[in-house]
Amino acid sequence: MNKLVPLIYNKLLNKYGSQGWWPVYSLRNTEGRDNRGYLIRSVSIDPGRDFAPGEFFKFEIAIGAVLTQNTAWTNVEKALSNLIDLNLMDTKIISDIDQKELANVIRPSGYYNQKAKKIKILTRFLLDGDYLKDGNIPHRTDFLNLWGIGEETADSILLYGYNFPVFVVDAYTKRIFTRIGILEGSENYEEISRIFTDNLEKDSVIFQEYHALIVRHAKEFCKKKALCERCVSKPFCLGTVN
Numbered sequence: 001m002n003k004l005v006p007l008i009y010n011k012l013l014n015k016y017g018s019q020g021w022w023p024v025y026s027l028r029n030t031e032g033r034d035n036r037g038y039l040i041r042s043v044s045i046d047p048g049r050d051f052a053p054g055e056f057f058k059f060e061i062a063i064g065a066v067l068t069q070n071t072a073w074t075n076v077e078k079a080l081s082n083l084i085d086l087n088l089m090d091t092k093i094i095s096d097i098d099q100k101e102l103a104n105v106i107r108p109s110g111y112y113n114q115k116a117k118k119i120k121i122l123t124r125f126l127l128d129g130d131y132l133k134d135g136n137i138p139h140r141t142d143f144l145n146l147w148g149i150g151e152e153t154a155d156s157i158l159l160y161g162y163n164f165p166v167f168v169v170d171a172y173t174k175r176i177f178t179r180i181g182i183l184e185g186s187e188n189y190e191e192i193s194r195i196f197t198d199n200l201e202k203d204s205v206i207f208q209e210y211h212a213l214i215v216r217h218a219k220e221f222c223k224k225k226a227l228c229e230r231c232v233s234k235p236f237c238l239g240t241v242n
């Protein structure tokens with residue numbers, strides 16, 4: 001057991017509070033959501049069981065997971081807003097729409113030609129497998145076999161869309177936990193993911209929150225140039241630089 005993994009989770013949660021992921025843009029300003037679609041929760045060690053986005057919004061989460069590749073969420077919001085305003089957030093419509101037209105609509109997210117192709121392939125897959133139906137969860141390997149869907153995207157859809165307990169790994173996870181000393185830095189995606197799943201309660205809510213907290217921490221303190229002085233991980237971090 002690596003006791004630092006749950007300890008750092010609690011430290012980050014105490015510091016930042018629940019992050020309210022995954023933001024569902026079309027649910028913004030509805031009960032329990034803020035004006036960007038994030039869940040509103042009180043700050044607590046146990047963030048509660050209210051992460052489940054509902055079956056209807058799985059599709060939006062899947063689309064968002066593709067749109068967010070290599071771009072900031074603010075750009076994703078613009079692309080989602082276009083899709084919603086034009087009444088295109090529908091599996092059948094996305095499946096039928098001309099790829100170039102779709103690319104134009106999601107242009108604010110960058111890499112829009114590639115992303116339009118990915119979204120159409122992903123949508124076809126979800127439709128063919130009836131994977132938006134309650135309880136019908138796609139296999140991770142089936143996601144990975146789709147063009148343009150890598151591990152981070154597949155796991156984001158599974159974790160936030162389906163509440164399936166996989167741990168999402170990104171460059172921030174690598175950076176923070178290598179600096180702290182939990183990772184050596186040479187581990188692959190699966191090895192990193194296992195360090196979290198092996199040392200935490202197997203609970204999708206905790207995995208959802210932890211990943212969101214890692215992103216927050218990487219943006220606020222453990223940046224490229226780390227701000228260690230007031231970091232909550234400083235007492236156990238081997239990479240402290242000041």
Ligand code: SF4
Pocket residue numbers: 176179180221222223226227228229231232233234237238239240241
């Ligand atoms: S102490 Fe510094 S290097 Fe370590 S986690 Fe905090 S910000 Fe990152």
